[in-house]
Amino acid sequence: MTVRRSSVVLTATVALVAAAAASMALGAVHVPLANIWEALTGQAEEGPLRQIIVELRLPRTISALVVGAALGVAGALLQGSLANPLASPDVIGVTGGAGFGAMLTLLAFPSAIALLPVGALVFGITAAAIVFAIGWSGAHAGSIGRVILAGIAITALFGAATTSLMVAFSDRVQSAVFWLAGGLSSDGWSSLSVVWPYFLVGFLMAVFLARPLDRLALGDDVAASLGGRPRLVRLAAAAAAALLASSAAAIAGLLGFLGLVIPHLVRLAGGTASHRFVLPASALCGAALLVAADTLARVVLAPIELPVGPLMVVIGVPLFLWLLREAV
Amino acid sequence: MSEPRLVARDVHVKIGDTPILHGASMSVHAGELLAVVGPNGAGKSTFSRAVSGLQPMEQGDVCWGGIPLGELKGRKIARLRAFVPQRAPVPAGVTVREAVELGRSPHIKAFARPTRHDREAVEHALERTGTLEFAERRLTTLSGGELQRVQIAVGLAQEAPVLIADEPTSHLDLGATAIVARLLRRLADDGLSVILVVHDLALAAAIADTVVVMADGRTAATGKPDEVLTRERLSEVWRVDASLDERGALHVNWLGR
Amino acid sequence: MIRLVAAILLALLVYAAPAQAAPRVAALTPFSASTITRLGVRPVVVGQTLGGTDQYLASLRNVPVIPLSHPLGPNMEQLATYNASIVLSSKTWQRGTPAMRRLGMKVYESDPSSIAAVGHETRAIGKILGRTRAANALATKIENDVRAAQQGIKRRPRVLVILGVGRTPYAMLANSWGGDVVAKAGGQLLTQGLRAPSGIARISDEIVVQRNPDIIIAVPHGNPGAINRLAQYYRSNPNWRNTRAVKNNRVYVATGNQLLQPYPGVAATIRSVRAKFLKNY
Numbered sequence: 001m002t003v004r005r006s007s008v009v010l011t012a013t014v015a016l017v018a019a020a021a022a023s024m025a026l027g028a029v030h031v032p033l034a035n036i037w038e039a040l041t042g043q044a045e046e047g048p049l050r051q052i053i054v055e056l057r058l059p060r061t062i063s064a065l066v067v068g069a070a071l072g073v074a075g076a077l078l079q080g081s082l083a084n085p086l087a088s089p090d091v092i093g094v095t096g097g098a099g100f101g102a103m104l105t106l107l108a109f110p111s112a113i114a115l116l117p118v119g120a121l122v123f124g125i126t127a128a129a130i131v132f133a134i135g136w137s138g139a140h141a142g143s144i145g146r147v148i149l150a151g152i153a154i155t156a157l158f159g160a161a162t163t164s165l166m167v168a169f170s171d172r173v174q175s176a177v178f179w180l181a182g183g184l185s186s187d188g189w190s191s192l193s194v195v196w197p198y199f200l201v202g203f204l205m206a207v208f209l210a211r212p213l214d215r216l217a218l219g220d221d222v223a224a225s226l227g228g229r230p231r232l233v234r235l236a237a238a239a240a241a242a243l244l245a246s247s248a249a250a251i252a253g254l255l256g257f258l259g260l261v262i263p264h265l266v267r268l269a270g271g272t273a274s275h276r277f278v279l280p281a282s283a284l285c286g287a288a289l290l291v292a293a294d295t296l297a298r299v300v301l302a303p304i305e306l307p308v309g310p311l312m313v314v315i316g317v318p319l320f321l322w323l324l325r326e327a328v
Numbered sequence: 329m330s331e332p333r334l335v336a337r338d339v340h341v342k343i344g345d346t347p348i349l350h351g352a353s354m355s356v357h358a359g360e361l362l363a364v365v366g367p368n369g370a371g372k373s374t375f376s377r378a379v380s381g382l383q384p385m386e387q388g389d390v391c392w393g394g395i396p397l398g399e400l401k402g403r404k405i406a407r408l409r410a411f412v413p414q415r416a417p418v419p420a421g422v423t424v425r426e427a428v429e430l431g432r433s434p435h436i437k438a439f440a441r442p443t444r445h446d447r448e449a450v451e452h453a454l455e456r457t458g459t460l461e462f463a464e465r466r467l468t469t470l471s472g473g474e475l476q477r478v479q480i481a482v483g484l485a486q487e488a489p490v491l492i493a494d495e496p497t498s499h500l501d502l503g504a505t506a507i508v509a510r511l512l513r514r515l516a517d518d519g520l521s522v523i524l525v526v527h528d529l530a531l532a533a534a535i536a537d538t539v540v541v542m543a544d545g546r547t548a549a550t551g552k553p554d555e556v557l558t559r560e561r562l563s564e565v566w567r568v569d570a571s572l573d574e575r576g577a578l579h580v581n582w583l584g585r
Numbered sequence: 586m587i588r589l590v591a592a593i594l595l596a597l598l599v600y601a602a603p604a605q606a607a608p609r610v611a612a613l614t615p616f617s618a619s620t621i622t623r624l625g626v627r628p629v630v631v632g633q634t635l636g637g638t639d640q641y642l643a644s645l646r647n648v649p650v651i652p653l654s655h656p657l658g659p660n661m662e663q664l665a666t667y668n669a670s671i672v673l674s675s676k677t678w679q680r681g682t683p684a685m686r687r688l689g690m691k692v693y694e695s696d697p698s699s700i701a702a703v704g705h706e707t708r709a710i711g712k713i714l715g716r717t718r719a720a721n722a723l724a725t726k727i728e729n730d731v732r733a734a735q736q737g738i739k740r741r742p743r744v745l746v747i748l749g750v751g752r753t754p755y756a757m758l759a760n761s762w763g764g765d766v767v768a769k770a771g772g773q774l775l776t777q778g779l780r781a782p783s784g785i786a787r788i789s790d791e792i793v794v795q796r797n798p799d800i801i802i803a804v805p806h807g808n809p810g811a812i813n814r815l816a817q818y819y820r821s822n823p824n825w826r827n828t829r830a831v832k833n834n835r836v837y838v839a840t841g842n843q844l845l846q847p848y849p850g851v852a853a854t855i856r857s858v859r860a861k862f863l864k865n866y
Binding site for chain 1: 688
Binding site: 211225226271274 | 377380405411412413417420426433436
């Protein structure tokens with residue numbers, strides 16, 4: 001068993017390193033490998049090539065890596081805490097809220113474009129907070145059904161608001177479509193420099209939640225019997241997922257598919273649902289898949305960039321279906 | 329007799345605005361198998377959950393080894409009692425051994441690895457419940473009886489002196505019920521205190537040292553099975569004409585003729 | 586001899602100085618490309634929207650082209666290789682502006698949507714290029730030309746300018762480039778009650794029939810391959826058959842980009858609209 005898990009982690013690590021290398025080496029502009037090395041080690045002289053490597057590709061590769069890892073972990077946290085294989089950041093309202101926040105900036109206040117990541121982040125977290133406030137109050141507070149229903153309602157609400165914005169500003173929708181489709185852009189460290197603390201908090205919470213989440217596997221009663229606090233754990237896991245998914249949306253738009261599929265992929269490949277394996281492995285696989293997909297998106301039709309969201313679905317779905325067939 | 333491991337007095341519980349328990353009491357000693365019986369809706373499960381700390385109480389005194397329940401949080405209470413729920417979800421991709429290992433979590437510090445004692449406790453729990461032979465199988469491939477024994481193994485791995493099992497046999501066939509009954513009796517004989525919530529009176533009478541009868545959210549009687557489960561009480565609490573004979577068989581006048 | 590050498594050196598210096606001062610400019614729109622060309626600066630690269638709808642001056646045919654697509658407009662890596670110090674962008678690609686600035690480029694979003702703005706934008710671009718005097722002269726000339734092109738308007742026909750995005754009609758309002766050009770050429774736009782910050786508003790064929798314009802100017806919008814088919818469609822749009830414009834055979838299709846995008850040569854466009862569509866000389 002442990003051999004199988006180790007080989008999954010090893011494969012994912014190798015894939016991630018390869019994808020990151022490809023992401024640095026490939027792009028719209030050909031940069032010789034020697035120059036890339038010089039640029040990264042600080043030996044290159046000022047010039048467009050160094051600028052491309054250090055100010056465009058490096059931040060983009062790192063962003064893809066962090067966003068991919070965050071979405072993988074967010075999906076694993078939600079599926080684990082809500083005991084629902086369909087759980088993804090959509091379920092707790094993050095996607096709907098972040099989508100609205102981004103559209104509000106892109107469509108209604110295009111001159112404040114620099115606030116796009118902030119808008120997505122703030123509204124993503126706000127939507128999740130509303131879901132939690134409803135889900136963790138009243139009778140059956142913190143029960144899975146209540147949380148999911150609240151999430152669906154809030155998602156619908158923000159979805160309607162987003163659609164209304166798109167109708168009201170239909171002439172600007174074109175510039176927003178790319179964001180909705182999900183994808184990274186070469187705009188340096190700007191987004192990451194705003195949202196990194198949220199990523200950090202989310203990842204740290206995930207580290208501390210692995211064992212408590214495992215205890216939820218046999219149900220709330222067993223978790224309580226083992227001295228855990230299942231509702232609190234669920235709230236903390238959902239909050240961490242909300243932070244990670246909102247931050248990811250702030251940088252790369254809506255890439256919900258990644259959060260849904262990666263944890264399944266990891267569980268199927270590793271043959272276990274233990275969060276001490278699923279959480280880190282989801283981070284690795286999510287990062288590897290997004291970095292690889294983003295590289296493809298930049299290279300296939302270069303210099304035009306394809307939106308990563310649909311491309312990743314095209315790559316990810318066959319892989320996922322194959323694993324689903326292989327799984328017992 | 330030794331100090332009781334659990335004393336619960338005058339427990340009241342409300343769920344929402346509905347009072348479920350109003351005045352339930354019990355106490356359990358080392359090596360004692362205590363059966364909580366009563367009609368559906370009498371509050372048996374709620375009572376067992378309340379004393380375990382899984383269900384908040386309106387009022388009442390519950391002490392574990394002399395310490396009030398309110399002072400026992402998290403790992404502390406988990407080391408004093410294990411609760412085996414009526415029907416736990418069966419997660420995909422989890423093996424029997426992994427499930428039982430979860431039972432050790434109150435003893436393992438955050439980020440620490442399981443010690444040799446932890447591994448031995450898991451092994452011992454698997455052995456005692458007869459689940460060792462399928463320890464590497466996934467939970468999803470097990471029968472109802474096997475699953476129930478795994479649930480008990482999780483509780484045993486906790487190494488708490490009191491095991492509370494909520495209706496462990498209610499979904500099982502006769503053979504599987506007998507295996508679980510023998511297992512629980514053996515555990516009590518080995519010194520564990522077992523609180524068994526059960527609606528099968530014949531089973532309770534056969535294996536329990538003490539029976540607590542619940543009716544309408546109250547404990548109606550406590551004592552040895554043959555003293556408590558009298559014809560009059562069965563008639564009064566369950567509203568049937570029935571009796572237990574000396575061999576522990578339950579005779580019921582089903583049609584009331 | 587010494588005098589000759591000195592003269593040659595002086596000539597070289599005079600010649601070299603402005604060449605050195607010429608900034609490297611990436612012009613992402615036809616308007617900014619034309620404007621800086623007229624100011625004597627050749628762009629190092631020009632932009633082209635996906636689908637290739639932007640039309641540039643013939644003299645810029647050899648300038649490299651970078652495709653523009655969302656989210657940022659140009660591919661930043663590609664833009665960086667041209668080492669431009671100034672980017673003349675537009676509001677459409679404003680998401681890319683911060684990224685370009687971080688790469689050390691000076692960015693100006695120039696997007697005149699009215700004729701009045703052309704002069705102002707020309708002066709602004711001149712200032713950025715350090716060619717203020719030339720830009721002032723050019724702007725004044727454009728303004729004078731526009732005024733001259735508006736002389737002697739004899740009739741003010743009632744007009745609808747329809748932007749056809751595929752087969753979906755939008756009305757070009759007075760605050761759109763095309764609407765402004767037609768209005769300045771003497772057309773009365775039948776767009777009362779329609780308002781949109783973008784200058785184009787969805788209009789139904791029912792409204793077109795009800796407002797019953799004397800003239801319909803259809804401006805099909807799409808990739809070059811589809812334009813001819815769209816032009817054919819709008820020329821004989823059966824939904825409009827009860828309008829005065831169709832009955833009098835006065836539905837025109839403008840297939841160039843002159844009514845879609847701002848150009849410094851707008852005076853010529855006004856004259857052409859008057860001559861070909863409004864016939865009000």
